[in-house]
Amino acid sequence: MRKNLSQMNKKLAQAAGNIQPTEDQMKQFANLANQYGGMSPEQMEKEMKKLAQGFSEKEKKDMIQKLHMLKQMSGLLDNDQRRKVDKFIELLSK
Known part of the structure; x- marks a missing residue:
């Protein structure tokens, strides 16, 4: 797991610049x-709406x-x- 996190960190740094x-x-x-x-699209949307309600505007922009x-990281997401x-x-x- 540590190796994967390190690789993801490198890819994120490349994509994000500074x-x-x-x-x-x-x-x-x-x-x-x-x-x-493993969530269905419907479960995922419900959970995302619940999470989004708890974020401030600054937190939303940051997320x-x-x-x-x-x-932007190629190969990281299907x-x-x-x-x-x-x-x-x-x-x-929204």
């Missing part, structure tokens, strides 16, 4: 991916930025995961 995520942030991404990986960076990220970005943008 933004340097911490190891803790990378662990959070990995935990979220594991936690929500949207991170999700865009995540999408098509289904990209669609879920897009849906979450859409919900956070």
